[in-house]
Amino acid sequence: MQKSLNRTLVCLSLCIPLLFGSLLLAGTLDYKSQFLSFIPQLNNVASCRSGSPPLRVYMYDLPPRFNVGLMDPNFPDNALVTAENIPAWRWNDGLRKQHSVEYWMMASLLYEGSDEFGLTREAVRVSDPDSADVFFVPFFSSLSFNVHVRNMAESNTVDEKLQLEMVNILKASAYWKRSGGRDHVIPVHHPNAFRHYRDEINASIFIVADFGRIMNISRLAKDVVAPYVHMVESYISGEPEDPYESRDTLLFFRGRTKRKDEGKIRAQLHKMLNGTKDVIYEEAYASEEGFKASAEQMRSSKFCLHPAGDTPSSCRLFDAIVSHCVPVIVSDRIELPFESEIDYKEFSIFFSVHEALKPGYLVSLLRGFPKEKWVKMWERIKSISHHFEFQYPPKNEDAVNMIWRQVRQKVPAVKLAVHRSRRLKIPDWWR
Ligand SMILES: *[C@@H]1O[C@H](CO)[C@@H](O)[C@H](O)[C@H]1NC(C)=O
Ligand SMILES: *[C@@H]1O[C@H](CO)[C@@H](O)[C@H](O)[C@H]1NC(C)=O
Numbered sequence: 001m002q003k004s005l006n007r008t009l010v011c012l013s014l015c016i017p018l019l020f021g022s023l024l025l026a027g028t029l030d031y032k033s034q035f036l037s038f039i040p041q042l043n044n045v046a047s048c049r050s051g052s053p054p055l056r057v058y059m060y061d062l063p064p065r066f067n068v069g070l071m072d073p074n075f076p077d078n079a080l081v082t083a084e085n086i087p088a089w090r091w092n093d094g095l096r097k098q099h100s101v102e103y104w105m106m107a108s109l110l111y112e113g114s115d116e117f118g119l120t121r122e123a124v125r126v127s128d129p130d131s132a133d134v135f136f137v138p139f140f141s142s143l144s145f146n147v148h149v150r151n152m153a154e155s156n157t158v159d160e161k162l163q164l165e166m167v168n169i170l171k172a173s174a175y176w177k178r179s180g181g182r183d184h185v186i187p188v189h190h191p192n193a194f195r196h197y198r199d200e201i202n203a204s205i206f207i208v209a210d211f212g213r214i215m216n217i218s219r220l221a222k223d224v225v226a227p228y229v230h231m232v233e234s235y236i237s238g239e240p241e242d243p244y245e246s247r248d249t250l251l252f253f254r255g256r257t258k259r260k261d262e263g264k265i266r267a268q269l270h271k272m273l274n275g276t277k278d279v280i281y282e283e284a285y286a287s288e289e290g291f292k293a294s295a296e297q298m299r300s301s302k303f304c305l306h307p308a309g310d311t312p313s314s315c316r317l318f319d320a321i322v323s324h325c326v327p328v329i330v331s332d333r334i335e336l337p338f339e340s341e342i343d344y345k346e347f348s349i350f351f352s353v354h355e356a357l358k359p360g361y362l363v364s365l366l367r368g369f370p371k372e373k374w375v376k377m378w379e380r381i382k383s384i385s386h387h388f389e390f391q392y393p394p395k396n397e398d399a400v401n402m403i404w405r406q407v408r409q410k411v412p413a414v415k416l417a418v419h420r421s422r423r424l425k426i427p428d429w430w431r
């Protein structure tokens with residue numbers, strides 16, 4: 001009671017000055033872009049105005065072999081995972097980190113720290129399933145693939161068995177039956193996560209990296225695109241006075257250049273950009289040293305190239321963002337996280353594959369890109385890069401809170417579908 005009163009007071013104290021401010025400024029300024037951008041905290045008033053309480057999430061209690069047991073084989077399989085015993089993420093765990101959103105979502109629900117230090121949670125865990133808006137399934141399906149699958153052709157892997165067991169647990173749950181799984185939130189971030197039984201859970205809210213391999217069962221309307229966890233270290237301090245002049249590489253890319261499908265563009269770009277002045281385009285395999293070198297080079301480049309790979313998205317975009325390097329995106333089917341809240345055109349440049357392969361076109365456009373415009377984009381990147389940080393304890397509007405906020409936006413459509421399906425007397429007739 002005291003807490004909600006406090007929250008109301010905080011909301012009022014933020015909203016009232018805004019109201020006056022907007023009355024005063026109405027007609028003289030574009031209030032949203034001008035006024036709000038001066039006072040970043042006030043960007044939060046959207047949630048005040050709607051008075052929206054945090055999303056209420058019921059988390060299934062799964063045996064640890066479905067989640068933290070994949071991180072620590074010694075974690076006792078009969079123990080309950082809590083805020084006290086959850087293993088910390090091992091930052092030297094290499095590439096596995098990039099799909100670890102499943103871990104950060106679970107950790108954020110376990111977190112019991114106090115909200116009184118200014119943390120605005122977008123989601124809280126509830127112990128009563130009947131009071132939940134959504135149900136979170138803490139199965140680390142991406143890590144399970146990474147840990148248990150060496151060879152894609154192998155059958156009957158531990159990963160496949162875990163998937164089947166997971167589906168059986170869900171299908172036996174009264175809450176799953178009630179909604180057909182529509183109000184269940186399931187992270188499937190790695191392109192091969194949950195690959196054997198995805199069709200059985202296709203009504204649920206997926207947390208995905210993109211729709212590359214799940215085009216036929218995934219939809220923008222029900223699913224949430226989440227960032228990769230960035231691999232290079234964030235550029236926190238020590239940025240030079242004049243970032244445009246001090247970044248002396250025009251365009252940077254490092255990564256695998258021989259890829260399938262739309263990723264074929266990487267080899268074509270390599271051929272085209274090879275040897276171009278101020279452009280670094282390097283073939284490289286992922287490694288710790290590689291990420292260190294990439295961090296250095298992204299920090300000294302004006303633009304960072306993000307071509308499609310085997311799938312439309314990659315970690316590279318988020319590495320560029322936390323390095324404050326303006327992304328140049330060449331991936332026609334990419335989907336981007338939090339796009340209902342963030343306009344990527346404000347800080348990224350998009351080329352179609354067709355445009356990018358016109359000889360000389362991309363580089364000459366970047367060379368002629370006005371400095372003031374670049375600096376504006378760089379400033380914008382700095383103002384949104386905290387949305388791409390995963391951490392524990394969670395912080396306001398960090399990646400995990402943004403993901404929960406996206407999930408919350410799905411809830412009205414889920415409720416509509418569930419309520420309708422429960423009263424229909426005929427098979428669903430609507431398109
Ligand atoms: C979706 O596509 C995958 C392979 O691309 C296939 O295995 C699966 O059966 C398809 N699912 C549906 C529901 O069509
Ligand atoms: C979801 O999977 C079921 C089979 O489990 C299938 O009948 C249905 O068409 C699938 N829906 C979509 C949207 O792929």
Ligand SMILES: *[C@@H]1O[C@H](CO)[C@@H](O)[C@H](O)[C@H]1NC(C)=O
Nearest residue numbers: 257267269270271272274275
């Ligand atoms: C790039 O240029 C170097 C040196 O001229 C050459 O050895 C290499 O084969 C070129 N690579 C591509 C992909 O064209």
